[in-house]
Amino acid sequence: MTTGEIRSHRIDPASVAQIEGGGAEVFGPNYVFFSARKGADYTTRVFLDSRYVPHLHPGGEAAVAVEGVLDIMSSAPGCMGTLYDGAMRGVHRDVIARFGGLVINKQHKGNLPQFYETLRPGRCSHELWAANGRIAEKMHFADGTIELVPVPIRKLERRGTRTFRWYHLLVRPCRHGRHEYRVGVGATSRTGERPPGESDDERGFHRAEHLQQIPEFTRTHQLVYPYRSDIESGHAQLDASLWNGRLISYGVEAQQLLTLGFVLAQNSTSRALHQSGILLQPAG
Incomplete structure (x- = not known):
């Protein structure tokens, strides 16, 4: 190399600067992995899919994950839904819920309680709010304090055939008698899906965001x-299999070939252990 010589610098077109869950900035590609396992035995883990998240993809990682969940549920009728982290918000849960699936994740910490409606079944009145992903009643106590007390959920119901709807059947104890009340959850009703003026869009209430x-x-x-942490274990296995914890390939096509080889190796190992009847018990 001589002074002033122009040399090409190899870069990975699939890598960009990204923010991890803890807030740290990293440079690299982003992939979404889906896996399933039986019970607490991690040796039964099987990877179902892996997908690259393109830079500036509309909706980001969560939108790619939603597409993956719908594809898996279409191919595996017994799949009930997904466990995911906080990247999935109400707009993503809405799509999966309408498809008939469950989304189990943590509620976004920025969601503030919102007034839902006042229930008047007879001589009593109950002021209901959406808080922490469920219906709660605003209670006034003798010491002057006010608290949002969760209303007991009797059961979760799924209704529909092609497009599904989800409901909580609530049971509210009351001195005037027990009240049962059904409230929609998981999906935000759009204009035209309900009588005029009653849809969530018209009310300005994002049901899928506030009611899980x-x-x-x-x-x-x-x-x-807690089973969601299993995928973090899968990520750790992938990192451990790579030199210096980095993908040893450039470009999406080459990286997808590498990730495909990884998941096939893991699935083959799980299959071999299953066929041999080996069950590893947790230490202690």
């Missing part, structure tokens, strides 16, 4: 959502 199918602070959510 399985709210975060419930026992069901606490039992199911």
Whole structure:
């Protein structure tokens, strides 16, 4: 190399500056992986799909993930939905809910409680709000404090055949008798889907954003959502298989070939362990 010599610098066209979940900025490509496993045995993990997230893709990572979830649910009728992180917001949950699937993730911390409606079943009145992904009642206590108390959810219902709707059947104990009340969750009704003036769009209420199918602070959510960390284990395995933790290829096509080889190797290992009947028990 001589002074003033012009040399080409190799770059990865698939890599861009991105912000990780913790807020740190990294430079590289972004891929979405989907996996499933049986129970607590991580050796049964099977990767279902991996997708590249193009730079400046409309909707970003979550939009690519929604497409992947719908494709998987179409190919695997037994698939009930997905566990995902906070990247999925109401607009993404809406699409999957209408398709008949569940989205179990944490509620966005920026969501403030919103007034829902006042329930007047008879001689009593109950002021209902949407808070922490579910319906809560505004309660006034003797000491002058006010609190939003979650209304008990009796069950989650799914209705429909082609386009689905989800509901919480609520049970509100009251001195005038127990009230049962059904409220739609997971999907935001659009203009024309409800009588004039009653749709969520006309009311300005983003139902899919504020009312989750399985709210975060419930026992069901606490039992199911921890399985989402399994995909982080899969990511760690991918990183460990790479030299210096970096993809050893340039361009989307070459990287997709590498990720395909990784998931096939992992799935083959899980299949071999399953056929041999080996179950690894957690230490301790």
